[in-house]
Amino acid sequence: MANIITDEIIDYVSILAKLELSDEEKQAAKNDMSRMLDYIDQLNELDTDGVEPMSHVFPVNNVFREDVVTNQDNKEQMLANAPKQKDGQYQVPKTVE
Amino acid sequence: MKITDLTALELGKKIRDQDVSVAEAVKACMEQIKSREEQVHAYVTIDEAGALKRAEEVQKLIDDKTLTSPLAGVPVAVKDNICTQGMLTTCSSKILGNFKPVYSAEAVKNLEKAGAVILGKTNMDEFAMGSTTETSAFGVTRNPWNPEHVPGGSSGGSCAAVAASECFYALGSDTGGSIRQPSGFCGVTGMKPTYGTVSRFGLIAYGSSLDQIGPIGKDVADCAAILEAIASADTKDSTSVARDRYDFAKALKKDVKGMKIGIPSDYLSAGLDPEVKEAVLAAAKVLESQGAVVGQFDLSMVEYAIAAYYVIASAEASSNLSRFDGVKYGYRTEQYDGLHSMYKKSRSEGFGAEVKRRIMLGSFVLSSGYYDAYYLKALKTKALIKQAFDKAFEKYDIILGPTAPTTAPKLGDSLQDPLKMYLGDIYTVSVNLAGLPAMSVPFGCDTKGLPIGVQLIGDCFCENQIISAGCALEQGRRGE
């Protein structure tokens, strides 16, 4: 089954992924995704009826921490790598409500 | 004998015996780096001053017998997706080109407790996505055996550094074969532990349910010692599994008499290079001669592993890499028009083509309408793959096979056809899907003079079996 990846799909996925592709890149993306999805379609051959999707490979459950404060004021460290900051906060372009 | 020809454990002993000082060892590595690095380019960051300073500290602690670990004072290189406090950690990506973490990964802290001296950070495929280290934003790494060939990936820099004696051992990470395959291509020994054995805290995530940090060394004994040093139960990592025992080096003493070794016949099929196949069969013979019992069997599910892996890994990666947005750290584009423009431009300019490709694929398979058909289907496939291995391990103690279908390809050959490149992961990805431990051990070279690696896969939590078998293989090879 050939997967037809349209411009609309690429544009939609670009919004989800927050990526901006040039026309050339879009064309390449359409081809790449198409081929990869065709390959991935092999999985449809597999009979997975009654098989539970396995997220975690080992049955580890209930990993918790106690409700005790362990961290201190690390403001300098946290902001050390900020591209732009002001008044101890990360600065970004205006967000529209 | 040059200092840099020693294994990590041999050096560790010489340091304890006061034959070599830590500073001498560091300087020897730096000399080696000066002579080989221009061609090999294994490193992104080299911290000579920091290493020498640390060498002084460590020397004191060894002299007053505070540090007694077998690796105390031994210089190490760390893959650049593992956080090192205050030292550039870039994932070989422009988007983290100026990033200095404010904390060190748990595995790094464990190494430092054991007295390791960090020489620098090694080159990799960008965000660990790739099989040749050619997707790095900071230039390719060349295979020390033949500079026209790739070292493999994504831990290409770490493996090349060990192979070129630019360090005594290295840390890598393995999500779909990223330690094992480049180890095979570079003729060094590399291991991926059982999932959860080494803390992932501080490993910059690619495929969270598949990632593990692991050792890359000159032989099996080194790898066992490194694993002992870095493995720990970490309360900061919810997926960390507390092991009953951490004395992996003990397994070096055990022989393989009576060990049941299975070779999947589906691994020996058409796509496998005949010289690599020969090496695997020869390795089987070596183990047999030491008392192991070798048989072939049908593993099944092999043809579906790559599809399942790429769906799961890309899906998790697309989410894990969302945090790189120019807000809190890393690259922010210079020209933008509003918030979303800043996001899109920073990410599009900061990420390379392969990363963008996988983020797109991952976002797609998780998106509305496709989640069941792709993502859930892949998770069900993963369950079946685990079942196939469980069945195999009822009959066998370890599984023997190739690490990769070929030896190292030439630089520039792999990137034109991403799908073909993905198919090279056929022997390694299912191991990550099932959470199993596995090791690549060097076993000769092909007629082109390029190293061949054979892979030993153990049942979960059974590193001791593959360590014993790997050791036996080494001894068998040395005897030839």
Next chain:
Amino acid sequence: MSKQYEKVIGLEVHVELATKTKIFCGCTTRFGGEPNTHTCPVCSGMPGSLPVLNKQVVNYAMAVGLATNCKIHQYCKFDRKNYFYPDNPQNYQISQLYLPICYEGSVEIETASGKKTVGIHEIHMEEDAGKLIHDVWEDCSLVDYNRSGVPLIEIVSEPDMRSAEEVIAYLEKLRLIIQYLGASDCKLQEGSMRADVNLSIRAAGAEELGIRTEMKNLNSFKAIGRAIEGEYARQVELLEEGKPVVQETRRWDDNKECSYPMRSKEDAQDYRYFPDPDLVPIVISDQWIAQIKSHQPELRTEKLERYKKEFDIPDYDARIITESKKLADIFEATTAICKKPKKVSNWLMVETLRLLKERGMDPEDIRFTPGHLAQLIELAEAGTVNSTVAKEVFEKMFDANIAPDDYVEEKGLKTVNDEGALRSVVESVIAANPQSVADYQKGKEKAIGFLVGQTMKEMRGKADPAMVTQLLKELL
């Protein structure tokens, strides 16, 4: 003539849990603090960081679920909700979609039209986002991650409500239950309780649901009421004009009393939920559930009945006192000391509530201790201070939690009970006010009030007005 339309309303209520630390890291949840001083690599989304779940969050979530008659999913997980926004450090929120911890519950509400059951579809745990501040000077926004990672539960109701009144009753009931459990202080104005309203309309008597809109930014009960009426009117107008209602999220502006659509085309609203690979599933045993049940504090209805029986106070009084757990706690503690439940309840119902209203405070903000209230009550009972003075002392105690015994001593506020001394003051007042005396003796009863006032003035308020009146009557 326009059709009759019915409002169909469901609520999504977010509640900030009263844990000491955040849901996935050991940072404090303490309110206030300089920006980004309560953060760490985990809650500010640094590369390589990993979440670890705070057990107390699970305890609180279960407690709220059990108190609202929910079933518990004894196997539940966390999922990632992926979307880009600067207050979201990882650009995904860890929440629960596929297996929320609680489901299929209900609460009983009471309005003027009677009792009603509102269904709860599910309750799930999730992490809060950081705070965005808009900087007008530089036309940019600033991000503070102190709040990022604070644990939330989201309570999703069935679309069972039909009026603003029912919505308010539902929110008040939820708040009462959650406060009683100690799980949160549920203050709308402070944001520890936030309500989003989902509203659709349909012709009266119709079965099918209309298209619903979601409304956000509702910061008070009044705003919620206005928003519901406003959105109802807007949807009716659309339908009357033959236009469809668009399913969207709208932001309510309480100043302008209207709403604006929030969605932009930069946002596909496709959250790509998938199980978070960094967290392991939660398996809740029957024993754990039993443990939570057994530790559940007495809830409001039980307390109400017990107060009526044990302390013999009327239903009306008991209702008011148990409206707030803090008030109820003060009542019991004070009564335990002075053993005068009716007096205690009176002070709480009258003076305390009056001052709370005047100062715009919640009962949770009460500063005075039960010990001090008990002292004041004893002083008033013993006649050591008169009722006017008692009220003054109470106000000081309310504002600064002064100890009444000490305060009365210091300021010399004790009522003068020495009849002799009082008599001479009364006599001098009589002598000084012949006109009033004459008026009184002529039959003007009210004139005595003036004389009482003058005496109290002379005594600087430290006399018992009843005794003064008695003496005056005696002497005149």
